[in-house]
Amino acid sequence: MSTIFIIMSLLLCGAMIVAGLMAVWPRRSLPIVILASGLVSLLASVQFLLLAAPDVAMTEAAIGSGLTTFLFFFVLNRVRKGTHHG
Amino acid sequence: MVSRFFVLLLLTGVGAIFVSLMFGYVPDDALNLTARYYAENTVRDTGAANIVTAIVVTYRGLDTLGEVTVLFLTAAIVGLVLAGSQQGRLRREQPAPGELLVTGTRLLVPLTLLLGVYVFVNGHLTPGGGFQGGAILASAILMLLLADPLREFSHPLISAIESISGLVFVAIGLLGMVYAGGFLDNRILPLGTLGDLISAGAIPVIYSFIGLKVGAEFSSMMVNLSETEEP
Amino acid sequence: MDYIAMSTGFILILIGLFGALTNRNILRMIVAFTVADTGVNLVIVGVGYMRGRTAPILDSAVAAADAVARIIDPVPQALVLTAIVIGVGVTALMLAYAYKLYEKKHTLDIAKFTELKW
DSSP states (O other), X not given: OHHHHHHHXXXXXXXXXXXXXXXXXXXXXXXXXXXXXXXXXXXXHHHHHHTTOXXXXXXXXXXXXXXXXXHXXXXXXXXXXXXXXX | OOOHHHHHHHHHHHHHHHHHHHHTOOOOSSOOHHHHHHHHHHHHHTOOSBHHHHIIIIITHHHHHHHHHHHHHHHHHHHXXXXXXXXXXXXOOOOOOOHHHHHHHHHHXXXXXXXXXXHHHTTTTSSOOXXXXXXXXXXXXHHHHHHOTTOOOOHHXXXXXXXXXXXXHHHHHHHHHHHSSSTTOGGGXXXXXXXXXXXXXXXXXXXXXXXXXXXXXXXXXXHHHHTBOOO | OHHXXXXXXXXXXXXXXXXXXXXXXXXXXXXXXXXXXXXXXXXXXXXXXXXXXXXXXXXXXXXXXXXXXXBOOSHHHHHHHHHHHXXXXXXXXHHHHHHHHHHHHSOOBXXXXXXXXX
16 A cells, blocks of 8 residues: 555656746746646645645645635736736 | 856755755654654643644644734735725726636635635644635635626725734633633633534634634735736 | 655755746746745655654544554644745735836846846
């Protein structure tokens, strides 16, 4: 049973590193970058559950990948509209 | 901007520190002294089944008071910084949000509010607690914001909920100092049996007010950000 | 599994630092700080994990009497709970300031803000 957990952890951590690299690569468009950071938070929340920390997993899922992504998109919306108007 | 080469040099240095930290790390076999004390005495001292909740609310309650203060400062500063950019009363033209979002919001908002209240009322029995429940409440307000961007949220109501919850939290802490062992002691209410809903003294009451306060703060942050006008 | 989590956390911190130092757009810098924040929380929770044990909640899975032999360290989880909530508060503050800066100068390129350079 624990080998399944170790394989899952390895896959999750590999996906987290790929998503983290996508989030800081300098040529990607901004919505992709913000969604990549939300993906890192979501994968980290599953990894917290595998590390036997259910409270932390719930907090990270609700706050990290929900509210933070929405905050970014609100501000991006305001900034984008100004750029298009001139 | 610093050039790429110095950045890579700095990262290599920091990475070397991290590698040395990892080689020096030896995982424990048994619990250390602090964790052993918490594992043995939580049920007898506080009557809560969730040890992390008991640590956050009673054993290290002063840290939670500090965190609540930092969140209050954050919400106040966001409101202050964005006060000069508020829209005023004129309507702005927005495309109507899709029908799927509006209908889904009508169905999901009461259920989400109920889930948030359930999570922070049961904080002492199952994983969860005030912060998670507050974030879920703020998600429900966010859905309302997305479905109807021109809706007016009353700022006095949100700040009234936040201030009253904070005052009640500090008042319960002071009551603990008068009637029981110290600040934020939960023995002012009877401890009950392990596993019941009405148990663990004042922990459900304290965590409910923390949940309401955190939910109100996140909601006020998002409402302030969404009411700014386009520059 | 704790080594996997800790090394991933350290790599995420390095990725976040790299993004914060080489990007010129303010919003990209804030995203990089968020990634580094997640990495720090992952490292702290990874330190508290012990092999073969389960979560620190006393219910039908773990009885109260043999809790000492069956649960992991609950203190890092309490610390990380606080850290995640304050991290999102700091991100909201950074975004509010970024919006105000954009309002003043209509650009988000950090090389254009030169008032503090001597």
